[in-house]
Amino acid sequence: MSRPRIALIADPTSPEGCREYLAEAAELLTGTPPVRIDSRHFERGGGGRGVRDGDRLRLQVPQEDLDLVPDVVVLYEIPPHRRAALADFQLLLERCGTVTLGTGPDAWRTATEKNLTVERFRRDGIAQMETAVLSRPTAAEARDAFERLGGDTWARPVVGTGGNDTFHVTTPDRLAEAVAYYAGLDTDWLLSKDAGNVTADGQRHQFRVFVLGGRIVHAREHLQPEDDTPCNTCQGATPVHLGPHGLPPRLAELAIAATASVGLPFAGVDLAVENGGVVFEVNVQPAFVDGELPLVAVPYIEAHLEALELAGGARPLQLRRGDRLPSR
Incomplete structure (x- = not known):
């Protein structure tokens, strides 16, 4: 029985560590580790190249002595500021019919650049908190937006x-600090009305929902004791696993609709139940936390292998968590 050859292309400078989960999931499902490749080789101006090999794509990185015709490409853990540089490579994967969920540079850009996400949600009627997009605003322009949004807001870069x-x-005063801060970064930014997503005991809370192929595969709640701190696990929020059926139906429907709106096959959607349910953002490559190897990483790799099978490629080995891997 043939073993699919998986190329796991990621940025090793990322601190999130998603590539470790994905590598373990790939080995669990196929019995062999993926070939790991530094994504920076395939950025514009990088030393890597992709060339047609019959009806397949051959990946070459001369400086790494790498020459590979993969069955599957897993493109993940690309920091937001580096994604645009991979757009040409994504288009090459698409043109060559490579089995991957990592194509679609337009969808990546729409979800990565939050000003574009806001506009897409407005177009498609996806519930979100009222937001102003600001580009080097004057003090008066920023103040007008702040007052229009009710004086309780969150600022974030695009x-x-x-x-x-x-x-x-x-x-x-805090608004003036934000104006100066983003001017120093030379970046556009968003100012959004606070969602009021605070529990009775004073904790911020929101949900991270993993959507894959139009269905919920997992969800967790984030609880943040610091009211002025973003509700991210890397900012100190505690994740509470809920599973795919632990969400209110309205939030499940909203997460699926938001993912479809930006055009992604897989995403991590951040949203709150308050205000009837609102989406904060759609994450192109959501980070994993402890316990999510079988809950998210394995289903994500399985989706690639199922796509390979549908394309007529090698049938993947079917192993369950805890099964003994075949000898290599």
């Missing part, structure tokens, strides 16, 4: 990760 460079803005 491209960011893990809740970094994000502020709870509730006073004019």
Whole structure:
């Protein structure tokens, strides 16, 4: 029985560690580890190249002595600020019919650049908190947006990760700090009305919902004791696993609709139940936490292997968590 050859292309500078989960999932499902490749080789100007090999794609990285015709490409853990540089490579994967869920540079961009996400949600009627997109605003322009949004807001850059460079803005002085901060970064930013997503005991809470192929595969709740801190696990929020059926139906429907709106086959959707249910953002490559190897990483790799089988490729070995791997 043939073993699919998986190329796991990721950025090793990322601190999230998703590639470790995915590598373990790939080995669990196929009996052999994936071939790991530094994604920076395939950025514009990088030393890697992809060339046609019959009806397949051959990946070559001369400086790494790598020459590979993969059955599957898993493209993951690309930091937001590096994604645009991989757009040409994504299009090459598409043109060559490579089995991957990592194509679609337009969808990546729509979800990565949050100003574009806001506009897409408005177009498609996806519930979100009222948001102003600001580009080097004057003090008066920022103040007008702040007052229009009710004076209790969150500021964040149009491209960011893990809740970094994000502020709870509730006073004019804090607003002035945000204006100066983003001007120093030379970036556009968003100012959104606070969702009021606070529990009775004063904790911020929101949900992270993993959507794959139009269905919920897993969900967790985040609880953040610091009211002025983003509700991300990397910012100190505690994750509570709920499973795919632990969400209110309205939130499940909203997460699936938000993922479809930006055009992604897989995403991690951040949303709150307050205000009837609102989406904060759609994450192109959501980070995993402890316990999510079988809950998210394995289903994600399984989806690639199922796509390979549908394309007429090698039939994957079917192993369950805890099964003994075949000898190599």
